[in-house]
Amino acid sequence: MTVASKKTMKLNKERLNQDIGLFPQVHPITPDMKTTHKGVSRLVMIDRYSFKDTEKITLSEGDFVVLTIKEDPKFPARGLGYITAIDWENKKADVWIEEEYRSAIDKPHEIETGVVTRTLDVIEKPLEVYYEQIAKRNATGLAEVEKTPEKRQEWFEKFYHELVNLHFVPAGRVLYGAGAGTDVTYFNCYVMPFVEDSREGISEHRKQVMEIMSRGGGVGTNGSTLRPRNTLAKGVNGKSSGSVSWLDDIAKLTHLVEQGGSRRGKAA
Template sequence: MASVLEQSIQVNQLNQDIEQFPQVHPITPDMHITHKGVSRLVMIDRYSFKDTEKKTLKTGDFVVLTVKQDPKFPARGLGIIHSINPEKNTALIKIDEDYRHVLEGEEQETGIIERSLDIIEKPLEIFYEQIAKRNATGLASVEKTEEKRKEWFGKFYEELVSMNFIPAGRVIYGAGSETEVTFFNCYVMPFVADSREGISDHRKQVMEIMSRGGGVGTNGSTLRPRNTLARGVNGKSSGSVSWLDDIAKLTHLVEQGGSRRGAQMIMLADWHPDIVEFIISKMQNPRILRYLIENTEDESIIRLAKEKLKFKPLTQQEDAMYQGIVNYKNIEGFGGFNEAIIRDAETKLRDGGTYSVHNPDFLTGANISVTLTKEFMNAVENDEDFELRFPDVENYTPAQMLDYNEKWHEVGDVREWEKLGYPVRTYRTIKAKELWNLINVCATYAAEPGIFFIDNANDMTNAKAYGQKVVATNPCGGVRLTLNIAG
């Protein structure tokens, strides 16, 4: 049921506006499905067809907008246009009560906020039946005769409006919209070719998919490790993790209809020499980085944790200030300071400064997961060493390098590559349990990385019957435990 605010929508006026958009079906008296709460907001924000040019926008219109602007966690909401100021390119909007909790002060009390027109959108479909009709029209449009189109429109609409069948979000958004958006929610990309051209082509495809509304899964295990020689330019590689961060940044750069941030899943194999850097890359908690430094014997974990950690010594003024706070510790009432403030001051004095992290936004454009092999899990169970390996590109002959450039990204597995007779270099060994513990500590305190048992996936998939294999999952797969196939 629509909110009290939404009940003020002028349906006749909205239908007049809809006449300018042939994709949109007008509101009829029998329409009643609006959904509630978050479902209502998602329907309007993600799937409703909108007047993106705002050519019909005016006072009294029902709109969806960014109520709270935050670089990482913007809050969306619904409201009614109170007035428009063309000179300032802003509007006053009365926000529905369900979305006022993110506001502060007078804005929260009155529900009236001023926002740029750039972050305001006007939905033309406010009932689910309108969306169902648009979808049914689009899905039936492939039929060759008008009679068949009407027949299948009716069949599709009946299933959709009764909610016997709910298509994927990109279908709901795109079908019948006459826009060049994808009808697939998520994609898994083939392995990345280990070259500037290969990375550039992969990046271009990711950008194209995301711009059309799709999410992307990438396995970066085919990219050569950090500091490996790149003979073509007589330099050294910046490493797989740096390149994967560049791909992840597309999530923040590519706009998806203004209402949703894109999604990426990026994976790296347990055998890859950059795996420790990859696992630590998203750790934002200085205390956990210090814990890792103090509680591991592995030199690479210690070194990479130190690289991520940033320390700022106290100035004389800061030292005196924190000492002054601590002096109130034994005074009744703590001199107006609460216990948390005093403990924080004691910690800073003990450490001689404050800890933070370098590159806090590194890889934030993607979820990350480690693809785990049976060999690794056996090594964990048996408390054995585990080799971090990659094709020995630094010592390949010209013929081997030609094969590498043409075939490595099709194989994508160092074990299979070695079976084909190509030299593989062991960069170093690590205690399997050290790597396993690192995954668990980071997953516990940073919620990442996830894990994906890629050998099990390939053993169980029917994709082998088609000459394909599981490369990674898409972003949804990390939550739904589904598998997606890249051929």
């Protein structure tokens, strides 16, 4: 592919609609759809809230994708681009990065061409590229509780009207999960009860944190009930490592959990 042709790369809506046909949760692109947002808002919409082909069964050359451009363990940078070539054997792809995300490229030859080579595990294919698609999925999911097709259609139209006109914008977990047919939570954040000051209590708390975060929820932990460092642990005739060390352990756990397949957790 020549540099000139890369400059004109754009979304192939007809082919994307064919791919969308394999996913009943996703609404196809229609001529009236126009809302893509701009800048950071566009990236967040695509990266965090759009329904994706996570198994990459439809991924092919020319596809619009979201990917990790800079693979920094602390400050990774995400961006948008188009697949120019796929090496299925080595599980890699070449991606032409859109201009506004190229500041994250740090390899000289990639800076020059705007094309980066990344492993497939950091590349995702969004099937929803317009906000109207997300709004329709959300409206469909929220209306599903109604008992008759007529009522579901009625409430779909009401929800969609409010969502598409931005009269009401749900929390991020609702945007991501409603109508998606997944087991993610619809709540963004949870404030956990105090941690019981025992091995069993700490273990149970870690279990709950991991479960909530794996479904996309954020967790706040109150560790004030845990005994201070060097406090006697009578049952084992030893000393406690302290509340700070246990909270550090929980913070590290949040970084290990991939939230709903879309992001890593953060300590709160």
